[in-house]
Amino acid sequence: MRSKLARFAENAQRKNVVEPGKPIFATIRGNWSSYFENDHPIVLELGCGHGEYTVGLATLHPHNNFVGVDVKGARIWKGSRDAEALQLSNAAFLRIRILQLQDSFAKHEVAGIWITFPDPHPKESEEKRRLTSPRFLEIYKEVLQPGSWIHLKTDNLALYEYTLEVLRASMDIHNVAYTDNLYRSDLYGLEQQIETTYEQKFARRGINIKYVRFQFR
Ligand SMILES: C[S@@+](CC[C@H](N)C(=O)[O-])C[C@H]1O[C@@H](n2cnc3c(N)ncnc32)[C@H](O)[C@@H]1O
Numbered sequence: 238m239r240s241k242l243a244r245f246a247e248n249a250q251r252k253n254v255v256e257p258g259k260p261i262f263a264t265i266r267g268n269w270s271s272y273f274e275n276d277h278p279i280v281l282e283l284g285c286g287h288g289e290y291t292v293g294l295a296t297l298h299p300h301n302n303f304v305g306v307d308v309k310g311a312r313i314w315k316g317s318r319d320a321e322a323l324q325l326s327n328a329a330f331l332r333i334r335i336l337q338l339q340d341s342f343a344k345h346e347v348a349g350i351w352i353t354f355p356d357p358h359p360k361e362s363e364e365k366r367r368l369t370s371p372r373f374l375e376i377y378k379e380v381l382q383p384g385s386w387i388h389l390k391t392d393n394l395a396l397y398e399y400t401l402e403v404l405r406a407s408m409d410i411h412n413v414a415y416t417d418n419l420y421r422s423d424l425y426g427l428e429q430q431i432e433t434t435y436e437q438k439f440a441r442r443g444i445n446i447k448y449v450r451f452q453f454r
Contacts, residue, residue, distance in 0.1 A: 244314035248332075254317050255341075256310065256332035265331075267343035273302045273327065278348030281306055283335050283368060284355045286434055288316020288328075293431035294351070295320065295328035301348070305330045306338070335368065335376075342380040350377055350387045354435035357393040369400040374407065378453050389449045390419070390429070392439035397447035404451055412452045419448040 239247075248254040255262055261272065270276045278301050282290040285305030295303045305316050305328070313330040320328040333341055355368040365372055369389060377387060391397050397417060404410050416422035419429060420440075429448060432440070440446060 239314075241311045244311045248310050248314055248317065251317050251321065253320055253329045254310075254313060254332065255304075255329060262341075266341055267346060269302065269304070269342070269346060272329070275302070277302050277327070279304060279342075279346060280349035280351070281342075281347055282351045282353055284353060285316060285330070286312045286353070288313065288319065288330060289433040290351050290353050290431055291316050291328050291330065292319045292323065292325065294428060295325045296323065297427060297431075299327060302327045302329070304328075306333060306335060308332065308334050335373065338376050339379055344379055345382045347377075347380045347385065348382055349385050350381065352387070352389045353433050354391055354439075355389075355396070357391070357396040359393075359395055364399075367396065367399065369396070369403055371403060371407070374403070374410075378409070381453060383454070384452055386450055386452055388428075389447075390433070390436065391447050392435070392444045394447065397449065400449055404449070409454050410451050411454055413449065414451070415447070415449040417445055417447050419446040422448070424448055424450070 255265055269279050280301055280303050282305045285291055285307045288305040291303045291305035307313050310332050313332055317330050352368050358366045364370055404413050416424050419425050
């Protein structure tokens, strides 16, 4: 297995990794269409880890662009390598903190978001770190085109229930669909069947996968 430093060095050479220190990082906001060399819709995977959704969705939808976002370069390295091996010109990886999303995407530059197995942050005091808390939803709303879908997959019942509570309390969200047992649900379509590293781990332990999707008005 490659060391973290070796992975960082490879990320620095890869065109499909956008990260601080590269000239492209400073100019990418509002310019993703030039980066991908087309004006196809741009969909994000937040907290992408090894980037299974980014790679899986890019394979399923060649006419959309996908950007996996994670703060950890050693994890992004794997998605970036897989996308290169599959010659996916519609997949890229962005190394930032999600709180900084608006520094990398202009208003309405994004056409959809997947949040895949985010850290649940179970303590009350950590609520604002949850990726479905109101402060993050405000950020997503700014970068998303109106009517775009947000999808959440999680193993964590408390985070699932918390998310539904936040959505019910929000006036500008509609078309909420959800299940606490995705694999047995009508919502289990081709996109939902893509499995992440964490998903495989939890599903193997017999934990039901929960899923929520919704739109901003
Ligand atoms: C539990 S892992 C899930 C990884 C992957 N989505 C999966 O399902 O296998 C959560 C990921 O989110 C990333 N992450 C958590 N909070 C983040 C933040 N605020 N900004 C960027 N990445 C974040 C972590 O680095 C980690 O890779």
